[in-house]
Amino acid sequence: MSFVEYSEFIQEGDVAIIFMGHGSMLPVKVEQGAQTQTRYGVIRHSTDLIGRPFGSKVTCSKGGWVYVLHPTPELWTLNLPHRTQILYTTDIANITMMLELKPGSVVCESGTGSGSLSHAILRTIAPSGHLYTVEFHQQRAEKAAEEFREHKVGHLVTTLNQDVCKEGFGVTGVADAVFLDIPSPWEAIGHAKTAMKRQGGRISSFSPCIEQVQRTCAALAEQGFGEICTLEVLLRVYDVRPVSIALPDLGDEDPLQAGLDTPGEGGAPATPDANAAITLRTAMPPRDMAGHTGYLTFATKSPV
């Protein structure tokens, strides 16, 4: 199993996503002899997982069943162990397009955090691209590097444990794109410019507060970046739900017509049912919606 290539069968050492229902998933590291407890009972890795195809329906010890899914960056973002705040698919999708990432792209990122964005970048730039990810918190940097190896994407990423604002990305003139998710991105814009290719590229920064955005935009302009723009991506999801709609009482029918057409007893017109209703399935936006997460600022470095 690898996060950038699909494998058919589950092997020891793989990550598998146990899908127990909508909004209920669990990542497991597959190990001979290990067991995972779920509300449907125990899953025995040796007999229930190893050697079976990803996507299998597995019956647990209490008789309930789950699906065992191949990991993807989308599923990892929903299930990863949070060591920090993370970026979610809505922002990641926008970042990937707006940074023009593709197979072969070279990307610099800081901070690595929990590696949510990193995994998405790695799948996009594989098999020939490279990610330089900088994290100044030692344990987070080490844990991220360990996960990249376990997820078989270690060859695509260099994890650096340093302060990006002081020491930069450790590379010069190689990056097609730079992404910043740190509290003071304006302090890293000069280093980002150094890391980027002479022929230019794209940069993006994520910040929750508009004051951070103002300082970042000022630094981008000062460093000669163009096409500076800031946006906020809000997701509106629709739920499909049954709704009951009352049938309108349109009053008496034309008595003449009613008398002729209604086959009721003695030719009496049928009385409309005041409680008549029909049930339909309809798509509705939720009453509560996730609000502001952060602003995404984008800019372009022109060729020099």
Ligand SMILES: C[S@@+](CC[C@H](N)C(=O)[O-])C[C@H]1O[C@@H](n2cnc3c(N)ncnc32)[C@H](O)[C@@H]1O
């Ligand atoms: C919000 S998290 C990044 C989350 C990440 N984008 C993800 O999707 O999982 C911010 C990270 O930046 C790191 N950080 C903050 N300032 C830094 C700096 N100057 N140099 C390197 N890392 C930094 C923090 O330690 C933290 O782990």
